[in-house]
Amino acid sequence: MERSLFCPICLNELKDPLRTLKCKHVFCGYCIKKWLQVKASCPMDRNAVVIKDLSPLFSYNDERLTSPIIENLLECNGIYFHPNIIWNMRFPSGKPAKCTALHVAARQGNLEICQVLVSKGATVDALDSENGTALHFAAFKGNLEICQLLLSKGATVDAIDLENWTALQIAASEGYLEFCQLLVSKGAI
Numbered sequence: 001m002e003r004s005l006f007c008p009i010c011l012n013e014l015k016d017p018l019r020t021l022k023c024k025h026v027f028c029g030y031c032i033k034k035w036l037q038v039k040a041s042c043p044m045d046r047n048a049v050v051i052k053d054l055s056p057l058f059s060y061n062d063e064r065l066t067s068p069i070i071e072n073l074l075e076c077n078g079i080y081f082h083p084n085i086i087w088n089m090r091f092p093s094g095k096p097a098k099c100t101a102l103h104v105a106a107r108q109g110n111l112e113i114c115q116v117l118v119s120k121g122a123t124v125d126a127l128d129s130e131n132g133t134a135l136h137f138a139a140f141k142g143n144l145e146i147c148q149l150l151l152s153k154g155a156t157v158d159a160i161d162l163e164n165w166t167a168l169q170i171a172a173s174e175g176y177l178e179f180c181q182l183l184v185s186k187g188a189i
């Protein structure tokens with residue numbers, strides 16, 4: 001897998017990343033909040049920053065995911081990263097997770113971003129920290145076009161995650177009949 005991203009403050013892997021509003025620098029949430037208690041400026045360029053200027057790069061539940069988010073996913077602290085970069089984030093339950101941008105876009109049902117990421121070389125069968133693929137994530141949302149896109153790029157239809165779920169089982173449990181039919185037509189059992 002591709003390397004992870006590092007926090008300029010603690011020099012460790014970024015955890016729960018937060019981005020500054022204007023200069024768009026990215027730090028661990030914990031690190032930048034602690035920093036701002038002492039100094040109300042960005043550690044990278046001394047731009048004025050207060051806590052309310054910080055925002056998550058993205059979240060699983062953000063339905064307003066739009067094209068500029070791609071830039072956030074691919075560019076961090078002025079450095080361009082390959083789409084297969086692994087991000088530290090959290091599931092809605094609060095459990096730590098690692099996944100790629102394609103997982104996030106598939107989970108959110110954002111076809112446009114999935115297309116851009118795939119065109120930039122995102123690996124369709126990249127695994128998250130639970131061995132879930134983008135197809136697993138797409139099955140939570142039931143977007144047929146994303147399912148078609150992933151399968152057309154060679155996604156494994158019967159991948160099994162650490163909890164022994166396939167995309168078909170997830171789609172069935174969510175009640176996405178057409179999504180299930182599409183998977184079955186591509187060989188899912």
Ligand SMILES: [Zn+2]
Nearest residue numbers: 007010028031
């Ligand atoms: Zn840090």
Ligand SMILES: [Zn+2]
Nearest residue numbers: 023025042045
């Ligand atoms: Zn900055």
